[in-house]
Amino acid sequence: MKLFSTLLFALLVTFSSFSQSHKEEITKNAETYYEYMTNQNFDGVLDYMYPKVFDTASKEQMKAGMEQMFNSPDMKIEFVSNTVTDVTDKMEVENITYAAIFYNSKMRMTFISEKDKSEEEQKTFLEFMEGIMKTQFGETNVTSDLKTVSLLINMDANMFAIKDPKYDGWKFIGNDDTMKELVNSIIPESVRTTLLKEKK
Template identity: 30%
Template sequence: MKTKILFIAFFIFQTIAVLAQDMTSLKTEALKSYKAGVNMNFDAIFETTYPKVFDIIPQEQMKTMFGQMMENEQFSIKLVEVDPGFSFGEIKKIEGKMFCLIGHNNVMAMKFKEPMNDAESMTDIFKSSMNAEKVTYDKATNTFRIEMRSTLIAVADELTKKQWKFLNKDKDNKLFSMIFDEKIVKALDL
């Protein structure tokens, strides 16, 4: 009887230790991914991105898209480094893959090149389209500061050699749904 109890206790301890290790590495990798994005370090962004994304959008094309999104004829966007205030969901194992949803603070400064005539309606657009929690406009610099909570989807599987890699959760989960099947989407409640 003692042997069974010791075995069960050992098994529970091992399970907790493995989950704790996964959470430790997840926290480290999430911070690395966040900092890569804020610094617009493309190599680091690509290193922390779930690799199947590049089957859909090749790295060079993604780099071009990021560049055009961050700087164009109408505006420029800078990501502002803040305390990410991570909130980690439960690590779920589905079909041999591990997933975790991670909420974090996301702040951007969007500077328009032409004077803004209707900053109030733009503020409303940012709040509704981006689920922004707070939007402020600085008329002197023609810049909006947009504050929101964003979600990273962490994945660790055979493809990543059990290392955590990330996808940004988009509003309709289109990218995630292109990579993972409906069973996984439902299990994660996406």
């Protein structure tokens, strides 16, 4: 009986360490991915994306889109912080391993095109944009700063981590409304419902 208890304990410890190691590995990779986003290292960001994403748009097209979005002469987008808050257990389907990553992101949008306008015009524009963003991200998640003509957006989001034998290491795909159709075509429904349910 004592031997059985010892073996059981050893197995539980081993399982726990395996479970922990994949979460640590995913977190470490996600933090690097977020660092690339913050520093606008788009090649690094694209290297972490699940390659099947490029069936819809090529790497070159996606990089051009990112450069256009982040280097607009009218608006500057910056990531203030991205913090992993949770990583789910792993789930394997047809030899591909999945996990869900939950994270908090803080992003600043500075409206360069409004800088030379009067304070009243800036205030009107900022209030208008704040209303739009609050509709999308929630009343308490958007704050404005008239001095810098910017909005700070706080959001809780999630994405999927994928370990596919065809590719090296963990890859990521964002999970939001704009990506819904693509995510649904790549991530099996059983995986989406099971992993996202873990956080509820």
